[in-house]
Amino acid sequence: MASGQQVLFLLPEIALTTQIVIRLRKIFGNQMGVYHSKFSDNERVEIWQGVRQSKVNFVVGVRSSIFLPFDSLGLIIVDEEHETSYKQHDPAPRYHARDMALVIGKLQNCKILLASATPSVETFYQAQQGRYGWVTLKERYGEAVMPEISLVNLMQERKEKKLKGHFSQTLLDAMQSALQKNEQIILFQNRRGYSPYMACKDCNFIPKCSNCAVSLTYHLGEHELRCHYCGHIEPPVKKCPACQSIKMETVGLGTEKLEDDIKLFFPQARTQRMDLDTTRTKNAYQQIIQSFENHEVDILVGTQMISKGLDFDKVSLVGIFDADRLLHFPDFRAHERAYQMLTQVSGRAGRKKDRKGKVLIQTNDPEQSLLHKVVLGDYEAMYAIEIEERAYFYYPPFTRLIKLTTKHISRALSLESANFLAQKLMTKLGKARVLGPEAPLIHKIRNKYLFNILIKIERENIDLKAVKKFIFEQVEDVITEKSYKQVQITIDVDPL
Ligand SMILES: [Zn+2]
Numbered sequence: 118m119a120s121g122q123q124v125l126f127l128l129p130e131i132a133l134t135t136q137i138v139i140r141l142r143k144i145f146g147n148q149m150g151v152y153h154s155k156f157s158d159n160e161r162v163e164i165w166q167g168v169r170q171s172k173v174n175f176v177v178g179v180r181s182s183i184f185l186p187f188d189s190l191g192l193i194i195v196d197e198e199h200e201t202s203y204k205q206h207d208p209a210p211r212y213h214a215r216d217m218a219l220v221i222g223k224l225q226n227c228k229i230l231l232a233s234a235t236p237s238v239e240t241f242y243q244a245q246q247g248r249y250g251w252v253t254l255k256e257r258y259g260e261a262v263m264p265e266i267s268l269v270n271l272m273q274e275r276k277e278k279k280l281k282g283h284f285s286q287t288l289l290d291a292m293q294s295a296l297q298k299n300e301q302i303i304l305f306q307n308r309r310g311y312s313p314y315m316a317c318k319d320c321n322f323i324p325k326c327s328n329c330a331v332s333l334t335y336h337l338g339e340h341e342l343r344c345h346y347c348g349h350i351e352p353p354v355k356k357c358p359a360c361q362s363i364k365m366e367t368v369g370l371g372t373e374k375l376e377d378d379i380k381l382f383f384p385q386a387r388t389q390r391m392d393l394d395t396t397r398t399k400n401a402y403q404q405i406i407q408s409f410e411n412h413e414v415d416i417l418v419g420t421q422m423i424s425k426g427l428d429f430d431k432v433s434l435v436g437i438f439d440a441d442r443l444l445h446f447p448d449f450r451a452h453e454r455a456y457q458m459l460t461q462v463s464g465r466a467g468r469k470k471d472r473k474g475k476v477l478i479q480t481n482d483p484e485q486s487l488l489h490k491v492v493l494g495d496y497e498a499m500y501a502i503e504i505e506e507r508a509y510f511y512y513p514p515f516t517r518l519i520k521l522t523t524k525h526i527s528r529a530l531s532l533e534s535a536n537f538l539a540q541k542l543m544t545k546l547g548k549a550r551v552l553g554p555e556a557p558l559i560h561k562i563r564n565k566y567l568f569n570i571l572i573k574i575e576r577e578n579i580d581l582k583a584v585k586k587f588i589f590e591q592v593e594d595v596i597t598e599k600s601y602k603q604v605q606i607t608i609d610v611d612p613l
């Protein structure tokens with residue numbers, strides 16, 4: 118900034134901006150602009166104009182601020198670079214703000230600083246290869262000590278009849294003791310709503326969204342079933358449409374139920390929930406974070422939103438629910454993501470030097486090797502296994518992935534066009550590079566049936582421009598074909 122250049126500071130989530138903006142403001146005052154989607158159009162136009170006229174030379178913002186009209190960038194900082202929220206999946210433009218920062222860095226010849234306690238496998242690989250510089254911070258800020266992370270064996274406690282609903286006795290005891298010492302607690306469950314689904318006790322029927330191939334989530338506050346993909350809402354099912362039984366029950370744990378359960382166990386404790394449902398208004402994040410900072414709240418319950426870099430002095434305990442579910446996601450990045458998420462949430466405990474934080478991860482599989490790496494904080498051991506698998510199965514960073522998705526209200530037409538497209542792609546790219554078409558895990562969204570084609574392109578010795586041009590031409594060919602005119606095809610680079 119001193120040399121007259123512009124600086125962009127990217128953050129993965131609005132929830133994070135509050136704390137960091139307050140801190141940065143103390144140093145940079147009004148030289149700094151803040152940019153994110155909860156601001157009104159007017160506020161955003163003001164920043165946009167400011168950047169264009171070089172009046173605002175320092176912007177803190179979320180992924181979309183990468184589109185601001187900078188023309189003399191000297192530095193882009195990508196904080197928490199591993200975060201998935203840097204990637205926009207839908208709607209277009211489908212882009213990854215971290216990767217765009219790297220491209221802009223090249224175009225404007227500016228420095229890029231990627232920061233993370235749990236780097237993405239791709240980024241760490243580039244550092245290992247010597248393509249990126251690598252600096253490690255071996256101490257926590259303010260000499261804070263690392264929290265002590267332990268696994269709680271749910272199987273064992275179940276056997277000993279110590280489980281109380283979704284809570285282990287170990288976690289309840291730790292919560293009791295923290296509350297007695299007037300310390301704060303964070304509970305993490307990466308699922309919003311009350312219960313992930315309803316089910317019939319007699320025949321196991323599960324109410325699904327009429328537009329999407331997903332089960333409906335029960336929300337207690339509104340007493341309704343909601344689809345988290347299309348927003349469809351309907352009243353809870355009282356009588357099973359399959360067997361007429363009236364034994365419909367809610368199954369599983371969402372943040373709303375967690376909040377409810379806490380009130381039963383600790384009626385005196387002040388509880389607050391932070392997830393998509395409680396942060397819809399502009400100042401909601403700020404209010405929740407501030408009241409937690411001011412210790413007007415004892416227990417904060419939340420989704421991944423609470424995992425990202427938030428910094429509270431008086432949190433001595435973090436409890437993690439459903440860790441096992443994070444590990445069993447059908448995605449080649451599942452273990453990397455689970456490691457990052459669990460480590461980041463754990464990092465919310467004990468951020469002061471006189472207070473060693475405690476983290477309890479509830480699991481049904483305490484032998485799971487990834488969980489042990491989280492306990493030991495052994496990022497490099499996790500990386501070593503991941504990178505070997507990526508190499509073996511030709512996944513990034515060794516390849517580039519491009520996902521093509523066909524969408525149509527007729528399943529047959531969607532599949533047919535996908536088959537046609539895959540055939541065309543294979544003529545030049547070969548069978549090894551073109552996978553699918555395959556129906557994704559959630560194969561119907563908003564009444565449209567989806568089919569994915571995954572293309573794996575090697576990174577070396579290939580003319581990527583020519584490949585992209587070829588792919589575009591094939592997609593063009595398919596959608597201009599008379600019978601597939603109504604089929605929608607989206608292209609997403611590095612989609613997962
Ligand atoms: Zn039934």
Ligand SMILES: [Zn+2]
Nearest residue numbers: 326329344347
């Ligand atoms: Zn839906």
